[in-house]
Amino acid sequence: MTLRTYIIRRLIVIIPTFFFISMVIFTLIHLAPGDPVIAMVGRHPMSYEVMEKIRKDLGLDKPIPVQYVIWVSRLLRGNFGYSYVSARPVINMMSEKVPRTLELMLVAEAVSVVIAIILGVIAAVKHYSLADAACSLGALIGYSAPNFWIALIAMLFFTLWLRWLPASGTQTIGIEFASPLHAILDHLKYLILPTAILVLGWTAYLFRMVRSSMLEVLRQDYITTARAKGLKERVVIYKHALRNALLPVITYEGYSMGFLLGGAAVIEYIFSWPGLGQFMVLIAESRDYPTLMGLAMMIALMVLVANLCADIAYAIVDPRIRYD
Amino acid sequence: MTKEPQTKSERETEEVYEPSKATRIFIVWRKLKISELAVFGFGIVLILAVFAVFAPIIAPYDPNFMGTSMRPPSMSHFFGTDARGRDMLTLVFYGARVSLYVGLATVALEVAIGLAIGMISGYFGGIIDEVLMRMTDVILTLPTLPLLIVAISMFEVRSINMIVLVMGIVGWPFIARVVRSEFLSLRESTFVEAARSIGATNWRIIVHHILPNILSTIIVLATMDIPWYIFYEAELTFLGFGDPNSASWGVLLERGHLYLSSAWWLITFPGLALLFTSLGFNLFGDGLRDALDVRTSGR
Numbered sequence: 001m002t003l004r005t006y007i008i009r010r011l012i013v014i015i016p017t018f019f020f021i022s023m024v025i026f027t028l029i030h031l032a033p034g035d036p037v038i039a040m041v042g043r044h045p046m047s048y049e050v051m052e053k054i055r056k057d058l059g060l061d062k063p064i065p066v067q068y069v070i071w072v073s074r075l076l077r078g079n080f081g082y083s084y085v086s087a088r089p090v091i092n093m094m095s096e097k098v099p100r101t102l103e104l105m106l107v108a109e110a111v112s113v114v115i116a117i118i119l120g121v122i123a124a125v126k127h128y129s130l131a132d133a134a135c136s137l138g139a140l141i142g143y144s145a146p147n148f149w150i151a152l153i154a155m156l157f158f159t160l161w162l163r164w165l166p167a168s169g170t171q172t173i174g175i176e177f178a179s180p181l182h183a184i185l186d187h188l189k190y191l192i193l194p195t196a197i198l199v200l201g202w203t204a205y206l207f208r209m210v211r212s213s214m215l216e217v218l219r220q221d222y223i224t225t226a227r228a229k230g231l232k233e234r235v236v237i238y239k240h241a242l243r244n245a246l247l248p249v250i251t252y253e254g255y256s257m258g259f260l261l262g263g264a265a266v267i268e269y270i271f272s273w274p275g276l277g278q279f280m281v282l283i284a285e286s287r288d289y290p291t292l293m294g295l296a297m298m299i300a301l302m303v304l305v306a307n308l309c310a311d312i313a314y315a316i317v318d319p320r321i322r323y324d
Numbered sequence: 325m326t327k328e329p330q331t332k333s334e335r336e337t338e339e340v341y342e343p344s345k346a347t348r349i350f351i352v353w354r355k356l357k358i359s360e361l362a363v364f365g366f367g368i369v370l371i372l373a374v375f376a377v378f379a380p381i382i383a384p385y386d387p388n389f390m391g392t393s394m395r396p397p398s399m400s401h402f403f404g405t406d407a408r409g410r411d412m413l414t415l416v417f418y419g420a421r422v423s424l425y426v427g428l429a430t431v432a433l434e435v436a437i438g439l440a441i442g443m444i445s446g447y448f449g450g451i452i453d454e455v456l457m458r459m460t461d462v463i464l465t466l467p468t469l470p471l472l473i474v475a476i477s478m479f480e481v482r483s484i485n486m487i488v489l490v491m492g493i494v495g496w497p498f499i500a501r502v503v504r505s506e507f508l509s510l511r512e513s514t515f516v517e518a519a520r521s522i523g524a525t526n527w528r529i530i531v532h533h534i535l536p537n538i539l540s541t542i543i544v545l546a547t548m549d550i551p552w553y554i555f556y557e558a559e560l561t562f563l564g565f566g567d568p569n570s571a572s573w574g575v576l577l578e579r580g581h582l583y584l585s586s587a588w589w590l591i592t593f594p595g596l597a598l599l600f601t602s603l604g605f606n607l608f609g610d611g612l613r614d615a616l617d618v619r620t621s622g623r
Contacts, residue, residue, distance in 0.1 A: 017462065028475065033479075141599075144551070144603040146558060266469070277470075280470055280473065284473045284565070300465070307465065
């Protein structure tokens with residue numbers, strides 16, 4: 001089987017998984033207590049008949065399986081529905097939130113991968129050295145510290161005491177009237193704290209992973225062979241060892257997407273970063289079914305795509321893998 | 325793509341000498357002692373347990389006693405006082421009770437469910453295995469924290485036990501996976517075949533022959549999961565999905581962060597408590613893994 005058929009097959013497997021997840025989430029959300037119509041009406045008193053009419057218009061009087069089928073058939077036509085609360089198309093709301101989350105996550109991921117690989121290689125090559133001990137200890141603390149607490153402490157230091165960095169939102173109000181360069185620099189300032197917190201935690205995980213994987217590879221016979229035939233240590237480490245050591249790291253990276261999203265949600269909430277995570281926390285208890293479903297599906301989709309990317313990357317990097 | 329844990333059957337069949345239970349525990353302890361960090365971790369866990377159990381005796385004040393509010397740390401209040409004038413040190417001690425309970429109870433539930441499902445799946449195989457493993461895949465695919473939030477918002481009344489229940493139900497798939505793969509390999513081993521040939525029942529084979537072999541793996545996984553659930557409870561509470569009436573460290577952090585600009589001690593100490601708890605369990609878990617010779621895939 002070629003790589004292409006492998007990718008196509010993996011894509012096909014995603015579809016039933018996606019629908020199964022949507023079914024589970026749909027049921028969970030609709031079984032939760034609370035009436036969306038009462039939530040919509042809010043404090044304005046309304047007659048029972050009008051509320052019943054709204055319920056009928058929204059299709060909420062039908063059984064849950066029927067509602068699910070209606071939701072899916074709309075989804076297949078590209079219609080995510082409209083928010084019960086703001087009446088805005090759900091797809092528009094998502095397209096505002098997704099880039100924010102992706103920005104935060106991709107920057108944090110890129111930075112932590114680079115740091116983790118560099119430190120991981122150093123720690124593994126100089127096993128049992130002072131550098132190894134220092135990095136491992138740092139990783140242990142980074143791995144053990146609750147990241148939302150670190151975020152609060154960072155806010156305390158850098159925002160409240162030193163007043164170096166802003167800690168809420170994505171840009172200073174009114175910055176859009178300044179030059180584009182200023183706007184970008186201003187945005188970067190807002191990006192630093194949340195990203196740094198995420199980097200701290202993720203680097204710790206990845207570092208442990210890279211280090212142990214690298215240590216394992218360095219013990220292999222082919223490394224001894226490479227050294228024996230007189231290759232430079234640099235070549236042995238970066239070309240022979242690191243390449244193979246990164247294989248499990250790639251898979252891990254892809255498969256930890258869900259975990260990372262969860263961590264990012266808390267950070268987004270603390271720093272008022274208007275991404276998917278913050279949005280999720282804010283609306284989780286509202287009974288805005290279309291928005292909740294749209295959000296859940298967006299998160300599921302991101303995780304599934306990340307898993308798929310990990311599988312494909314693995315298949316490309318490791319020619320030994322069997323496509324089945 | 326989890327790594328299949330290495331089978332231990334080959335090594336074990338060669339062993340003739342069977343040490344007693346006490347000896348085996350002693351051997352594990354001696355191996356654990358090689359790593360000073362592991363002993364250090366164990367020490368932290370032990371101290372926390374003492375704090376939790378003897379909180380009423382050790383705590384300097386009554387948890388409901390209200391003095392002057394918002395006092396910074398001083399000799400009479402080592403950790404300061406909160407907005408209601410309660411002693412933070414006392415609250416952190418009492419918080420250890422709730423948080424450790426959450427960690428232990430969730431892990432117990434998670435292991436119970438994971439073990440049952442993993443065992444059924446791995447031992448019987450076939451269509452049951454297929455269905456159970458697809459279910460496991462789906463839960464493993466979904467990000468834990470959002471899933472917990474969705475599940476918790478299904479309940480109107482929030483209690484600490486309800487959160488434990490939800491976390492246990494969401495958390496089992498990883499354990500189930502590991503148990504299943506161990507069962508798959510042990511099922512085919514010679515000693516299980518021998519047991520079957522002398523007419524041992526399925527139940528007897530599972531409980532007396534296979535289970536003892538995967539016990540160490542489960543212990544290590546469970547130890548390393550405890551801090552996770554303590555964190556998740558704290559995070560959920562912090563985000564407003566917890567039990568506001570409990571006295572966990574998460575509640576302390578959630579209330580404390582409202583006074584971030586005026587009272588740094590309100591968030592610093594409960595957070596440090598969380599950090600040390602997690603550090604303790606992680607170090608202890610790492611040491612146990614080496615001492616019990618277990619291979620766990622990265623998580």
